[in-house]
Amino acid sequence: MKWYKIPGIQNTAQPFIKKVKISNKHICLVGYEGQIFALSAKCPHAGGDLSSGWCKEGKLVCPVHRYSYNLHTGKGSEGQNDYINTFPVEIRGGAVYVGISSFWEKLKQAFK
Ligand code: FES
Numbered sequence: 001m002k003w004y005k006i007p008g009i010q011n012t013a014q015p016f017i018k019k020v021k022i023s024n025k026h027i028c029l030v031g032y033e034g035q036i037f038a039l040s041a042k043c044p045h046a047g048g049d050l051s052s053g054w055c056k057e058g059k060l061v062c063p064v065h066r067y068s069y070n071l072h073t074g075k076g077s078e079g080q081n082d083y084i085n086t087f088p089v090e091i092r093g094g095a096v097y098v099g100i101s102s103f104w105e106k107l108k109q110a111f112k
Contacts, residue, residue: 001105003090003097011036011091017060019051023100026051027087030060030071037071038087038098045082060084 004022009029016031019041028041028051039060041051048064055061059068059077068077074086088099101109 001088001099001101003099006096006098009036009096011094011096015055017051017053017055019049020098022098025100027098028060029089029096029098030055032058032071035071036089036091036096038089039069039071039074040084040086042084043067044076044084045080050084 006020006029009018012031013034014031018029020027020029026041028039030037030039032055039050041049043050043062043064045062045065045067048062050060050062053061053063056068058071060071061068067080069075069084074084076082090097
């Protein structure tokens, strides 16, 4: 797994949603209730930009048709039958890092 330092985000307790591009992926960084989450920024329903959405009850809500995704797991709400990718976040020395696994690393994990 490769870790990427995210510029411009302090480890803060203030809520925020910001889209960043890391390793050719658009990732939505969400600060919610003192934790930072990293999720795919593209809604699987019809491609909405989740970074324009909002958080409610531990879920990221898409602004287009209001599908919602669990911040911890990326799992879609009941009845949606979909999910978004989530990425690990670490705070090191006050800086925010997001971990991205390569295709081969994901494949190896799938067969463990
Ligand atoms: S595009 Fe996100 S809910 Fe439809």
